[in-house]
Amino acid sequence: MIRFIIWRILQCVPVGLGISMLTFLMLSLVPGDPVTLMLGQHASPQIMNNVRQELGLDLPFFSRYLQYVWNILHGDLGRSYIQHQEVTTMLLDKIPITFNLTLVAMTFAITAGVLIGVLSAVKQGSPWDTFTTGFTLLGISVPSFWLGMILQLIFGVILRILPVSGSGGEGFQLQYYILPGFTLGFASMAIYAGLTRSGMLDVLGQDYIRTARAKGLSKPVVVLKHGLKNALIPVTTHAGMDFASLMGGTVLTEMIFSLPGIGTMLINAVSRRDYPVVQGVTLFLALVFVLVNLLADILYAVLDPRIRYD
Amino acid sequence: MKLSKGSQFGLYIVALMTLVAILAETIAPYDPLQVVLKDSLQGPNFKHFMGTDLLGRDILSRIIYGARASLIIGVTATSISLLIGLIVGSVSGYYGGWVDSLIMRLTDIFSAFPYFLMAIIIMTFFEPSMISVFFVLGIAGWTNYARLVRGQVILVKVSSYVEAARSIGAKDGRIIVHHVFPNILSPLIVYTTMNIPGVILAEAGLSFLGLGVQPPTPSWGVMLSEGKDFIFNAPWLIFWPGAALLFSVIGYNLLGNGMRDRLDPRYKQGGESNGSRLVNSCQRS
Numbered sequence: 001m002i003r004f005i006i007w008r009i010l011q012c013v014p015v016g017l018g019i020s021m022l023t024f025l026m027l028s029l030v031p032g033d034p035v036t037l038m039l040g041q042h043a044s045p046q047i048m049n050n051v052r053q054e055l056g057l058d059l060p061f062f063s064r065y066l067q068y069v070w071n072i073l074h075g076d077l078g079r080s081y082i083q084h085q086e087v088t089t090m091l092l093d094k095i096p097i098t099f100n101l102t103l104v105a106m107t108f109a110i111t112a113g114v115l116i117g118v119l120s121a122v123k124q125g126s127p128w129d130t131f132t133t134g135f136t137l138l139g140i141s142v143p144s145f146w147l148g149m150i151l152q153l154i155f156g157v158i159l160r161i162l163p164v165s166g167s168g169g170e171g172f173q174l175q176y177y178i179l180p181g182f183t184l185g186f187a188s189m190a191i192y193a194g195l196t197r198s199g200m201l202d203v204l205g206q207d208y209i210r211t212a213r214a215k216g217l218s219k220p221v222v223v224l225k226h227g228l229k230n231a232l233i234p235v236t237t238h239a240g241m242d243f244a245s246l247m248g249g250t251v252l253t254e255m256i257f258s259l260p261g262i263g264t265m266l267i268n269a270v271s272r273r274d275y276p277v278v279q280g281v282t283l284f285l286a287l288v289f290v291l292v293n294l295l296a297d298i299l300y301a302v303l304d305p306r307i308r309y310d
Numbered sequence: 311m312k313l314s315k316g317s318q319f320g321l322y323i324v325a326l327m328t329l330v331a332i333l334a335e336t337i338a339p340y341d342p343l344q345v346v347l348k349d350s351l352q353g354p355n356f357k358h359f360m361g362t363d364l365l366g367r368d369i370l371s372r373i374i375y376g377a378r379a380s381l382i383i384g385v386t387a388t389s390i391s392l393l394i395g396l397i398v399g400s401v402s403g404y405y406g407g408w409v410d411s412l413i414m415r416l417t418d419i420f421s422a423f424p425y426f427l428m429a430i431i432i433m434t435f436f437e438p439s440m441i442s443v444f445f446v447l448g449i450a451g452w453t454n455y456a457r458l459v460r461g462q463v464i465l466v467k468v469s470s471y472v473e474a475a476r477s478i479g480a481k482d483g484r485i486i487v488h489h490v491f492p493n494i495l496s497p498l499i500v501y502t503t504m505n506i507p508g509v510i511l512a513e514a515g516l517s518f519l520g521l522g523v524q525p526p527t528p529s530w531g532v533m534l535s536e537g538k539d540f541i542f543n544a545p546w547l548i549f550w551p552g553a554a555l556l557f558s559v560i561g562y563n564l565l566g567n568g569m570r571d572r573l574d575p576r577y578k579q580g581g582e583s584n585g586s587r588l589v590n591s592c593q594r595s
Contacts, residue, residue: 018419146552
C-alpha cells in the first residue's frame with residue numbers, strides 16, 4: 001500500500017511540472033508586450049524598462065521559467081494587470097466562496113443521488129425505477145446555466161423564498177448557496193443516482209446478501225447495512241474526482257448567481273485580458289484537480305484492497 | 311440488432327434537428343436578424359409562436375437558425391478533436407516505448423484541465439467568433455480521443471493482418487491508415503456520437519459567457535445570454551432556447567447509447583440498465 005501511494009505521488013510530479021510549463025507558456029505566448037499591457041502605451045520607456053527588469057522579463061526563457069516555478073513554490077502567482085493586486089491574495093479571497101458552493105453542491109448531489117439510487121435498485125422494474133432512468137437522462141442533458149435561471153424564476157420571483165444572487169456578504173449564509181448548489185450539483189446527482197443503483201443491483205445479487213436474508217435480518221438492515229456499504233465504494237471514489245470537476249466547473253453557476261468566486265474572477269480576467277490572473281487561476285484549478293484525483297485514487301485503494309495500479 | 315425505442319427516439323430528434331438546421335431558410339417564418347422595434351418583447355402569440363426579443367426579432371426563427379450553429383460547431387469541433395486524437399493516439403499506440411510514454415504524459419498534463427475550463431482558457435488567445443469556437447473546443451477535447459485510439463491501436467497492432475502487412479513490406483503510415491484505422495472505427499464512432507452533446511453544451515456555455523458565437527448571429531447560448539437580463543419580465547426569452555438545447559442534447563445522448571449498444575461488444579449482451587448506461591457514458595465523456 002505504501003509503495004503504491006509513493007508511486008502515485010511520484011507520478012504527479014512530472015504532471016505538476018508539465019502544468020507549470022503550460023501555464024508559463026500561456027503568458028509567454030500572449031501577443032504583445034506584458035509591460036505595455038500592464039502600464040498602458042503612454043508609459044515612459046525608462047519606467048517600462050524598470051518594470052521589465054523587476055519582473056525578470058529581460059531574462060532568457062528558461063531562467064524565467066525557473067523563476068516562475070520558484071515563485072509558485074513560494075506562493076507568488078504574479079500581479080494582476082488590471083487590479084494591481086497579488087493574484088495569490090485575490091485567489092485566497094475567492095476560494096471560500098467557490099469552496100462553499102462546491103461543498104453545498106456535493107452534499108446535495110450525494111445525499112439525493114444515493115437516496116434515489118437505493119430506492120430505484122430496491123424497487124427495480126417499478127415506475128420509480130423508470131422515473132430514475134428518465135431523471136438520469138435529464139440530469140446529464142440539462143444545461144446548468146439554463147437550470148439556474150429557471151430556478152431563479154421559480155424560487156426567487158414566483159415563490160420568493162430564496163435569494164437569487166450574491167453570497168450574502170461576510171461569512172457563510174446557506175440560503176444564498178441553495179439554488180447555486182442545486183444548479184451545480186444537479187448533473188452530479190443524476191450520476192450518483194445511476195452509480196448507486198447499478199452498485200446496489202450488483203451487491204444485492206451477492207451470496208452474502210442472500211445469507212443475511214436467510215439469517216432473518218430485516219430488509220432495511222440488509223439493504224442499508226450490508227448492501228449500501230459495499231455499493232458506495234464507486235460512489236466514494238467518484239466523489240473525489242467530482243469535487244475537483246465541480247470546482248473547475250463553477251464558472252457558469254457563479255456568473256448566473258453573481259457569486260464572486262474563482263469562476264467569476266476567471267471570466268472577468270479572460271474578458272479583460274488580465275493574463276496573470278488567468279494564469280494563476282488556471283494553475284490553481286489544475287493543481288487542485290491533480291491533487292484531488294491523487295487522493296481519490298489512494299482512497300479507492302484503501303477502500304477496495306483488490307484495486308492496485310501498475 | 312435493432313436500436314431500442316429510446317435510441318430510436320434519439321435518432322428522430324437528431325434527424326429533426328439536422329433537417330431544421332439544413333432547411334432553416336425554408337422553414338423559419340421570419341428573418342432571424344430582422345429588427346422590428348414595435349414588436350419588442352412580445353409574449354408567445356399567433357403571429358410569433360415563441361414570442362419576440364428586445365429588438366422584436368422572432369424567437370422561433372432564431373431558434374431554428376440556432377440549430378444550425380449548434381450542429382455545425384458540434385460536428386466540426388468534434389471532428390477536430392477526433393483528428394488530433396487519431397494522430398496522437400495512433401502514433402503513441404503504434405510506436406510504443408518512449409514515444410508512447412512521452413505522449414501519454416503530455417496527455418495527462420492536458421487532462422488536468424477540465425474540458426470547459428480548458429476551452430475558456432484557450433479562448434483567451436482568440437477573438438470570440440464561431441470559427442474560433444470550432445478550434446477552441448476541438449483543441450480542448452482531444453485527450454480522451456487520444457487515449458481511446460491509443461488503447462485500440464495497441465490491441466489491433468498485434469493482429470495477424472497487421473503482421474501480414476508488415477511482412478510484405480508495407481510502411482508504417484500505410485499500415486496505420488489502411489489496416490489499423492478501419493478496425494478501430496466502431497468505438498470511435500460510439501465515443502464521437504456521445505461526445506457531441508458535451509460540445510453543444512460547451513458552445514452554448516461559451517456563447518452565454520460572451521466568449522463564443524457573437525450577436526447578432528443566432529445561437530442558443532447567445533439567445534440565453536441576451537435573455538438573462540429579462541428573465542423576470544420576459545421569461546420566454548430564456549425558456550425556448552434552453553428547451554431547444556435540452557431537447558437536442560437528450561437526442562444525442564439517447565442516440566449515443568443506442569450506437570454503443572449496437573457497436574460496442576461489451577454492451578451487446580444487455581443486462582445493464584438504461585440508467586447505468588447513461589451514467590457510464592456521462593463518466594466517459
